[in-house]
Structure formats: C-alpha cells, structure tokens
Amino acid sequence: MRSVPGLLSVFLIAAGAACAELPPDLPPASPLPFAPGPVIGGTVKGDPAAGIVPVRDLIEANRKDEYIPIAEPIPGETNLHAPAQPAVAPLVIPSTAFSSVPVPQHETRVAILGYHDFSRTLPATEMRMNTDVFRSQMRALKASGVPVISMKEFLEWKLGDRQLPAKCVMITIDDGWKSVYTDAYPILKEAGFPFTIFPYTKFITGRGSAMSPAQIQEMLDNGATLGSHSVSHLYPRSWRAAQRKGAQAVQELATAEIGHSRKILQEKFLGSSVEAYCYPGGFILPEMISRAEEAGFQAAFTVIPKKVTKDTDRWRIHRYMVFGKDPKTFTRAVNFNVPSTPETPAATPGGGSGKKLNSYPAPAQPVYPAANTVVKNQTPDISISLAGEPSLDPRQMEMRISGFGLVNARYDAKEKILKWTPSRPLRLSPVTVQVRWKNPAVNMWQTATWQFGIEEQEMHFTPRNIVK
Numbered sequence: 001m002r003s004v005p006g007l008l009s010v011f012l013i014a015a016g017a018a019c020a021e022l023p024p025d026l027p028p029a030s031p032l033p034f035a036p037g038p039v040i041g042g043t044v045k046g047d048p049a050a051g052i053v054p055v056r057d058l059i060e061a062n063r064k065d066e067y068i069p070i071a072e073p074i075p076g077e078t079n080l081h082a083p084a085q086p087a088v089a090p091l092v093i094p095s096t097a098f099s100s101v102p103v104p105q106h107e108t109r110v111a112i113l114g115y116h117d118f119s120r121t122l123p124a125t126e127m128r129m130n131t132d133v134f135r136s137q138m139r140a141l142k143a144s145g146v147p148v149i150s151m152k153e154f155l156e157w158k159l160g161d162r163q164l165p166a167k168c169v170m171i172t173i174d175d176g177w178k179s180v181y182t183d184a185y186p187i188l189k190e191a192g193f194p195f196t197i198f199p200y201t202k203f204i205t206g207r208g209s210a211m212s213p214a215q216i217q218e219m220l221d222n223g224a225t226l227g228s229h230s231v232s233h234l235y236p237r238s239w240r241a242a243q244r245k246g247a248q249a250v251q252e253l254a255t256a257e258i259g260h261s262r263k264i265l266q267e268k269f270l271g272s273s274v275e276a277y278c279y280p281g282g283f284i285l286p287e288m289i290s291r292a293e294e295a296g297f298q299a300a301f302t303v304i305p306k307k308v309t310k311d312t313d314r315w316r317i318h319r320y321m322v323f324g325k326d327p328k329t330f331t332r333a334v335n336f337n338v339p340s341t342p343e344t345p346a347a348t349p350g351g352g353s354g355k356k357l358n359s360y361p362a363p364a365q366p367v368y369p370a371a372n373t374v375v376k377n378q379t380p381d382i383s384i385s386l387a388g389e390p391s392l393d394p395r396q397m398e399m400r401i402s403g404f405g406l407v408n409a410r411y412d413a414k415e416k417i418l419k420w421t422p423s424r425p426l427r428l429s430p431v432t433v434q435v436r437w438k439n440p441a442v443n444m445w446q447t448a449t450w451q452f453g454i455e456e457q458e459m460h461f462t463p464r465n466i467v468k
C-alpha cells in the first residue's frame, strides 16, 4: 500500500493539473484589422506595403503556431504589428508604463498572478515552476517598478474607497506546497513583495511536500496574507455527485468545504481574517458563491486570465495562472499594453452551457458548429465553407480559436472548406472562432467571426494519467 503522503501527492498533482486545464478565455474579439499588409500570427512577414508574403514564411508560421499552448496572444491583447517575439522572451517588462500615483478607481487594472509549486531540480510542469525562473520573474517585476499590492490593498480598492495606481500586480500561490516556503518565500521576501497563500486546510500537515502550520505562520508574520482554498480541494465530480443527491447535499458540501475552511484557518492562524476564497480548479457553482458570502469571505478567485477592474464580479475575480512550462503566461499577465475592455459576462468553466452566446451575429458563410448553437462534442471539427467567395488564395487564410490562438487549419480546395479539429478538448464555453481570408482580386482581407457553446456536462476536466 502506498504511504499517505504518496497518495496525497498523487491527488495533489492531479488536483493541480485540474487547475491548469483551463484555457484562457477570448474576450469578445475585436475584429482583426482589414490588413494594410499580410499579418500572420502577430508577425508582419515579407513586405506588407507591397503585399508580398514569402510562402515559406506562411507555412512556417502556421506550423510553428500549431497547438500553441495557452499563452497564445489573443485579439485584444495583441499588437498585431509588433515585431516578432523570440521563442522565450527575455524577462524585461517595460518600465515606462508604471506609476505609483493613484488614479480614479475605475481606471485601475490589476493583474493577479497564480502559482502552485516550485522546484530547483525537478522538471517544470504546468503546476511546478522552476525556482530560478520564478526568481527571474520576480526580479523583472521589481525592475519594472510595477506596484505589487497586498490582498488588503486589493480588497480595499475592489470593495471600498481605496485608490490604486492604474496598473498593479498581485501575487497568489495555491494549495500549500512546502516549496512555497523553501523556494518562493525567500525570493518574495528579497523583492519585498506581498503575496497571498491559498492552502486547503487538509494539506496543512508539514508532511511530505506539504507546508507546516509554523511555516505558514512565519510567512504571515512577514507580509503574507492567508486565504482559503477549501478544506479538501474536491474535484467537480464530487460536486456533481452531490448535485445528483439534491440541493441540500450541495449546500452541506459547500458548508463543509467553504464555510468550515474559513473557521479552521482562523482558529489555526490566530489574527488572520481570511477574507479571500479561491475555487479549487476554478470550478464554481452558485451555491459556492452564496456559501462563501455567508461564511464571511469578501471575494473569491478563479482561473480566468483577465485583468481585474473595479467592475469585475467580486465572486469571480480573474487570475493568470503562471505555468512552469510556459513562461509566456507570465509575460502576457504583466502586459498592460492593451486597451481596457468593458466587463462582459465571462465564459466560465462549468458556468453554463453556452448561456452567453449571441455576442456575434451568424456570419454569411456556412459554418460548423453553427453559430450560437451548443454542441456536446468537446473536439468538434470547426469549419467554414468559402464556396461563395469569388476569389481565394489558399495561402492567405487563417483561423483563430479562443484558447488556442492561430491554429493550423487545413483548406480543402475542391470543397472550398477551411477546417480544423482541436488537438485537445475545448473546455471553455462559448468558443469563439475567427477566420480571415484574403480576396486577391481586390487585395482585401475578409473576416467571419462566430461562437458556439460546449454543453456543460461535457466541459469538466478529468484528471489524466498522472503518475508520480
């Protein structure tokens, strides 16, 4: 039989992986510009003024961009005319953008970073960040001068009258891994950054890879804030099982997991007010929100990667989860060089089957899945028929999918269909598709944008074969 810490580790890694499974949302897409020149995946190739694109570059760009992990820039957060980024961008955050001068509350945007585990020696995974990489991220933050705020400052701004600078960063760390104390804490202390830890109470044991109460207390005494990440970090399937038993079972589970977690933490760590809750895996049910509120939490945090504004729902506060294997998530999080978009109903994991569709009218071209419909399949063929287009150049067409970015769609010249099948399940509903193609006859780019939903019960992350 496996030791308890061993089993716990397996569970934790699986749980952590669940956190990581969520692709980023695509904000209601700003239409891609009708191009002055060819624009491929954020990089201007060839001679835009002359409309010349080396075919090899096109193919290469498409191949390179296939199956881009979750940090692919998305329309609205991308300067399409920016110079090409090296594969691993050096960690320099432009400092010109940051000021410590407070602004009116509605002008502030906060990027909240979410981390999990750290290691100097073990290979990086989505959930495990190399300690040296983390250090370079924190040093880059420090050098940029971006204000890094505490949970207290954040909540006083979000819920109260406090004013903050226009662009701020907040740091959170989930689960309660021992490496938070051994690896991240010294780096955060050196930088002088406040941070919030979201442990789940059953994991505060000090055994194996778990932090001890004394380690947590030491960090709390030195500028950290304590939030709750529930009692036992349940999977969505546990909540679903409770739902099948009835409303009372869900409420009881919410009380046990959310309400009790706050009491346990307040008793274990005297003097901690424990005002923030963090949904395990980013999974939210309405009962969780009402129970969090009743329990006295002030706000709750998700894993939807967007900037937080004064208008953001306090029970669905966005965070950028920074993945050990993908430094671009960090770069994207701290990129404020994008216009502020009004708060819109966010696509939320488990939050409903395509309820928020109809943001776009159906395009004129036949598309699949049809615009504003809900499908059950998580890996549907996504296609558009361009048969009605008078003039097409197969090398000058592209498809973007929320959570995937530019994808390597195949064009069937006979049927005039541009098609792509997701390489991993679509999990964030609704899915936004943008297709662009050039009409060479008039040298103009055309676009079609549509959305479809993924049925809710099909959306939940299932832990994959995770072996320790």
Ligand SMILES: [Zn+2]
Pocket (backbone or CB within 6 Å): 015, 016, 019, 174, 175, 229, 233, 280, 281
């Ligand atoms: Zn977690």
